[in-house]
Amino acid sequence: MNSKKNIRKLILILILSVFTLTGCGKKDMSNAINVYNWGEYIDPDTIRMFEKETGIKVLYETYASNEDLYVKLVQNTDTYDVVVPSDYMIERLIKEDLVQKIDFNNIPNFEGIEKNIKNPDFDPTNEYSVPYFWGTLGIVYNTKMIDEDIKSWDSLWNEKYKNQIIMYNSQRDSIAVALRKLGYSMNTRSIDELQKAKEALIEQKPLVYAYLTDDGRDVLVQGDAAMGVMYSGDALLMMGENKDLKYVVPKEGSNIWYDSFVIPKNAKNKEGAESFINFMSRPDIAAINAEYCVGYTSPVIKAKDLLPEEIKNSYVAYPTVEELPLLESYKDLDELVFVYDRLWTEVIATMR
Secondary structure (H helix, E strand, C coil): CHHHHHHHHHHHHHHHHHHHHHHHHHHHHHCEEEEEEECCCCCHHHHHHHHHHHCCEEEEEEECCHHHHHHHHHHCCCCCCEECCEHHHHHHHHHCCCEECCCHHHCHHHHHECHHHCCCCCCCCCCCCEEEEEEEEEEEEECCCCCCCCCCHHHHHCHHHCCCEEEECCHHHHHHHHHHHCCCCCCCCCHHHHHHHHHHHHHHHHHEEEEECCHHHHHHHCCCCCEEEEEHHHHHHHHHHCCCEEEECCCCCEEEEEEEEEEECCCCCHHHHHHHHHHHCCHHHHHHHHHHCCCCECCEHHHHHHCCHHHHCCCCCCCCHHHCCCEECCCCCCCHHHHHHHHHHHHHHCCC
16 A cells, blocks of 8 residues: 555656656746857857856857858748848848847947947948947058058059969959959949959959968968958958068958847847847957957957957057048848859959
8 A cells, every 4th residue: 555655656756847847948948049150259158157147048059151041040940039140141131021120228238339330331220230240351461572561452463463362262352352443332233343343353363372261361371472352350360370461451442341149030039139139248248259259359349448458459450440441341232143153253264
């Protein structure tokens, strides 16, 4: 008899344990957010700090390109609460109603963002995005191999540097460089101007050492080429490895890029997402992430004061924005993406 009672008690305890664990699981999941970000783009310690301070669990995934992110959001098979796309992709997401407006009452730290960075072209009323990092596109050159101050995109077409020039292996960036060299907007929709940019790139091709992206950093650091098109974040890292390297934003103007926090339309925990964005926009937290992602510029004004001297005093990472030449963020290409594909294919296919 006693053994039957004991068995019943054991069964009851097991049933209660299952319900208790299930209940806890539901509670934990309801107090969680799904964050989708670029790889190696946040200090993991800041995520742990956020979880400890707020009690909100962060489920974190990474992607390799804006296009990968776009596919995930369009397919609508995975739900994310915070994503960090770049400027032109944010414009596209807003246009296609894939992101929602942020309640800035929940983002008091937005007040500490640089005014020059607010209200960007891709989100002119600043209702959908909060900037995370920004930077510029320019030229890195080796002062031991080049005996002049590089100031213009024209230098990339100078025959004196034949086989010493690295162009960025990206149709958007290389065509944009050619457009600015010719005095056109990087966002032109003129087919004639785009055609002239293509012709300029074909004219330049015999001078080009190679079309590279990340691998171009090592080539320049090792001194195997004299100059190349690079983003500011990469430039600062490269200059730390080779003191002969210098970075310049050419006088004709260039690209200013933004990666910003946005909240997808189908987010399950908008309040948690806004709490995360606000936390990452806090000066001390922004400084930790800026030191982790060396070379990328934090838009949080007071974060700069908390950074090591070699970072905060760098003209590459923290330039005086007002003193920079004309800067444009990339806009969504829409149907022009097919034009870019064709023009770039013609450049690459041309014999050197």
